[in-house]
Amino acid sequence: MEVENNGYLPLFEAKTAKGRTLYRVLAASVFLATCLIWAYRVSHAPSQGEDGRLVWLGLLAAELWFGFYWFLTQAHRWNLVFRQTFKDRLSLRYGNELPGVDVFVCTADPAIEPPMMVVNTVLSVMAYDYPPEKLSVYLSDDAGSCLTFYALVEASQFAKYWIPFCKKFNVEPRAPAAYLDSISVSKDPKKPKELTIIKDLYEDMKNRVENVAKLGRLPEEVHLRHKGFSQWDSYSSTRDHDTILQILIDEKDPDAKDTEGCVLPTLVYLAREKRPHYLHNFKAGAMNALIRVSSAISNGLVILNVDCDMYSNNSLAVRDALCFFMDEKKGHEIAYVQFPQNFDNTTMNDLYGSSMRVLSQVEFHGLDGYGGPLYIGTGCFHRRDILCGRKFFLKECGRKFSRESDNGFRVAKDRERGETADVLEEKSKVFASCAYENNTEWGKEMGLKYGCPVEDVITGLSIQCRGWKSVYFNPERKAFLGVAPTTLAQVLVQHKRWSEGDFQILLSKYSPAWFANGKISLGLQLGYCCYCFWASNCLAVLYYSVVPSLYLLRGIPLFPELSSPWFLPFAYIVISKYTYSLAEFLWSGGTVLGWWNEQRIWLYKRTSSYLLAFIDTITKSLGLNSDTAFVITAKVSKQEVYNRYVKEIMEFGDSSPMFTSLATVALVNLVCLVGSMKNAIMNEGIRRIYETMPIQFLLCAILVLINWPLYQGLFFRNDSGKMPSSIAIKSIVLAVSACTYFTFLT
Numbered sequence: 001m002e003v004e005n006n007g008y009l010p011l012f013e014a015k016t017a018k019g020r021t022l023y024r025v026l027a028a029s030v031f032l033a034t035c036l037i038w039a040y041r042v043s044h045a046p047s048q049g050e051d052g053r054l055v056w057l058g059l060l061a062a063e064l065w066f067g068f069y070w071f072l073t074q075a076h077r078w079n080l081v082f083r084q085t086f087k088d089r090l091s092l093r094y095g096n097e098l099p100g101v102d103v104f105v106c107t108a109d110p111a112i113e114p115p116m117m118v119v120n121t122v123l124s125v126m127a128y129d130y131p132p133e134k135l136s137v138y139l140s141d142d143a144g145s146c147l148t149f150y151a152l153v154e155a156s157q158f159a160k161y162w163i164p165f166c167k168k169f170n171v172e173p174r175a176p177a178a179y180l181d182s183i184s185v186s187k188d189p190k191k192p193k194e195l196t197i198i199k200d201l202y203e204d205m206k207n208r209v210e211n212v213a214k215l216g217r218l219p220e221e222v223h224l225r226h227k228g229f230s231q232w233d234s235y236s237s238t239r240d241h242d243t244i245l246q247i248l249i250d251e252k253d254p255d256a257k258d259t260e261g262c263v264l265p266t267l268v269y270l271a272r273e274k275r276p277h278y279l280h281n282f283k284a285g286a287m288n289a290l291i292r293v294s295s296a297i298s299n300g301l302v303i304l305n306v307d308c309d310m311y312s313n314n315s316l317a318v319r320d321a322l323c324f325f326m327d328e329k330k331g332h333e334i335a336y337v338q339f340p341q342n343f344d345n346t347t348m349n350d351l352y353g354s355s356m357r358v359l360s361q362v363e364f365h366g367l368d369g370y371g372g373p374l375y376i377g378t379g380c381f382h383r384r385d386i387l388c389g390r391k392f393f394l395k396e397c398g399r400k401f402s403r404e405s406d407n408g409f410r411v412a413k414d415r416e417r418g419e420t421a422d423v424l425e426e427k428s429k430v431f432a433s434c435a436y437e438n439n440t441e442w443g444k445e446m447g448l449k450y451g452c453p454v455e456d457v458i459t460g461l462s463i464q465c466r467g468w469k470s471v472y473f474n475p476e477r478k479a480f481l482g483v484a485p486t487t488l489a490q491v492l493v494q495h496k497r498w499s500e501g502d503f504q505i506l507l508s509k510y511s512p513a514w515f516a517n518g519k520i521s522l523g524l525q526l527g528y529c530c531y532c533f534w535a536s537n538c539l540a541v542l543y544y545s546v547v548p549s550l551y552l553l554r555g556i557p558l559f560p561e562l563s564s565p566w567f568l569p570f571a572y573i574v575i576s577k578y579t580y581s582l583a584e585f586l587w588s589g590g591t592v593l594g595w596w597n598e599q600r601i602w603l604y605k606r607t608s609s610y611l612l613a614f615i616d617t618i619t620k621s622l623g624l625n626s627d628t629a630f631v632i633t634a635k636v637s638k639q640e641v642y643n644r645y646v647k648e649i650m651e652f653g654d655s656s657p658m659f660t661s662l663a664t665v666a667l668v669n670l671v672c673l674v675g676s677m678k679n680a681i682m683n684e685g686i687r688r689i690y691e692t693m694p695i696q697f698l699l700c701a702i703l704v705l706i707n708w709p710l711y712q713g714l715f716f717r718n719d720s721g722k723m724p725s726s727i728a729i730k731s732i733v734l735a736v737s738a739c740t741y742f743t744f745l746t
């Protein structure tokens with residue numbers, strides 16, 4: 001235990017991982033082998049004018065790229081840091097003297113983000129183990145949907161029962177649906193009466209909300225029950241309406257008590273003003289409106305931001321985060337505390353790699369060793385003034401966690417005495433109006449940044465560039481659980497948005513490659529670059545997964561023979577890199593099959609999402625293409641589709657243009673493998689390919705193997721999740737013509 005000389009005990013500690021020396025030796029050997037591969041490529045290149053020189057240079061370029069990218073990934077692995085908090089010390093030292101915490105939940109579409117899911121998230125954060133008078137929950141609804149509002153009204157009533165129930169029985173998790181589902185499995189005999197009551201109340205609420213959702217509008221009697229619905233009288237569409245703001249639970253209201261007579265956390269519904277001719281800047285715009293409106297209502301010093309599907313899975317997480325901010329020695333330099341993004345709907349072998357295991361178990365710990373992780377938009381605690389743009393000054397060292405701030409956005413300190421919620425609502429609405437941001441620094445120097453599909457990453461980076469640190473906290477018990485995409489198309493679209501956004505950051509004025517130079521540590525710069533270069537991986541991977549196979553078909557070797565000493569560095573890299581990656585995956589809690597699936601999705605992202613992201617970004621920066629919208633990830637799917645997801649059967653159902661490129665690459669390899677085997681059998685025999693072109697043969701065979709589910713989707717399946725025939729035809733034509741052209745015409 002770390003005890004300072006004056007007897008001061010820190011609120012958190014950081015440990016660096018053991019066994020890193022071994023890793024570094026391995027990395028050095030991989031680097032050496034990479035250099036040998038480059039040497040081979042350079043020394044064996046066909047000379048000017050000779051056949052195949054261009055292809056050879058292409059391979060050299062790809063291998064240089066792979067080596068460079070591998071080097072970047074070292075920043076994620078070189079120096080891992082793991083953190084631990086001491087919540088008991090926090091309680092001992094501060095008791096109830098804790099800062100206000102404002103929780104922001106964002107939702108944008110009641111059809112793909114069902115209101116019941118949203119209110120489960122809201123209820124889970126309302127039930128945090130935290131003084132309720134210091135906790136406020138804001139729901140931002142970018143759809144401005146009265147269905148979501150209705151669900152929230154219902155939830156505000158249910159909270160009166162749910163919160164005392166959670167506290168009395170120390171319930172976890174505190175999202176009612178997740179809790180009630182878990183309880184039906186392991187029956188708890190200790191609290192049968194209360195449990196039945198709560199269950200019935202929840203079911204009733206759910207039925208009412210779902211009936212209204214089915215109806216698609218509010219029944220008259222519901223409309224009359226709450227004054228808030230009248231705000232929809234002037235509403236014309238999702239993209240054209242006034243600000244709708246309702247303080248559903250007002251902490252100052254003497255009647256706002258739970259069934260045990262305790263204060264309830266403040267609960268606010270906000271649908272910011274939308275007008276067709278105003279850019280609304282998606283989630284970043286919603287967050288900035290929330291920052292301003294909340295500053296007039298509760299003005300918590302700490303802001304927690306979650307997506308509407310990310311419910312709290314650990315009621316103590318707020319206290320964990322505060323251990324970092326309130327640590328007297330190191331807390332003053334920490335801007336945000338990021339928890340990992342975990343999911344409660346992933347399957348055992350994670351067909352789509354959506355749990356991003358290695359990213360959360362390894363890479364982010366690596367970033368933490370160099371100054372802190374990226375802000376990833378959900379499960380992140382911020383200090384309000386820093387999110388608003390405050391800069392870090394050295395003179396702040398040792399400053400306690402306090403209320404003053406230099407240039408933070410701060411409206412009301414304390415509510416005027418006797419001010420009713422209605423008055424406050426009216427006063428605060430202006431902060432969510434479209435015109436409010438005109439001629440201000442919002443979206444630039446204040447709040448979340450606009451104009452980037454990954455508003456979170458660019459905002460976090462700019463905070464770190466202003467001198468702040470961030471912290472990655474990944475406790476045993478997951479703090480938040482969300483919904484991972486459940487179809488291949490969804491995964492690819494999500495990764496297209498991410499890789500496109502990250503690539504835009506690289507080319508923007510905030511680029512980690514140059515702007516961040518000298519502002520954040522070199523390790524962190526490289527770490528950011530690793531994600532920002534995601535999209536540009538597509539070129540090398542596409543080249544490597546098509547060209548060697550086509551040459552295999554023609555019988556032209558591009559790699560050393562089995563008997564050549566140059567074969568060794570290739571073999572060494574393949575074996576050591578994949579053994580390490582498997583070990584890392586297993587260590588992160590995955591399965592062997594999961595790792596295999598991960599390799600497939602690695603390939604698919606690179607040959608579709610990243611490719612499109614790359615093309616889109618380049619054409620956009622040349623002014624050939626206008627901005628793309630934020631495609632919201634669906635959080636529900638049809639029963640049939642969901643059943644296949646649970647059985648880990650790949651979903652190709654909803655036709656996506658990205659499937660064409662995946663299927664074409666897969667078919668090219670199939671044709672090349674079959675064709676080259678046929679040639680070999682007819683000529684010198686299989687053994688010959690294996691001796692002269694071992695690497696090309698292996699590469700092609702593995703590509704075919706990994707694409708097995710895709711061939712099934714193309715040829716052998718009959719369900720609605722098979723590859724749409726339009727895509728099948730297109731890709732067959734493309735692949736066959738590529739192979740024919742290549743074998744006969746060049």
Ligand SMILES: O=c1ccn([C@@H]2O[C@H](COP(=O)(O)OP(=O)(O)O[C@H]3O[C@H](CO)[C@@H](O)[C@H](O)[C@H]3O)[C@@H](O)[C@H]2O)c(=O)[nH]1
Pocket residue numbers: 106107108109113140142281282283286306307308309376377378453454455456494497498501630631632633634
């Ligand atoms: O106009 C919009 C669009 C989206 N959202 C909300 O933003 C969140 C994230 O959207 P989702 O479709 O779930 O995207 P993901 O790819 O899962 O989101 C990840 O990546 C985003 C950046 O691309 C971040 O904003 C998210 O926080 C992060 O979880 C959801 O709660 C949405 O309701 C809005 O509030 N307004």
Ligand SMILES: [Mn+2]
Pocket residue numbers: 307309482483633
């Ligand atoms: Mn999401």
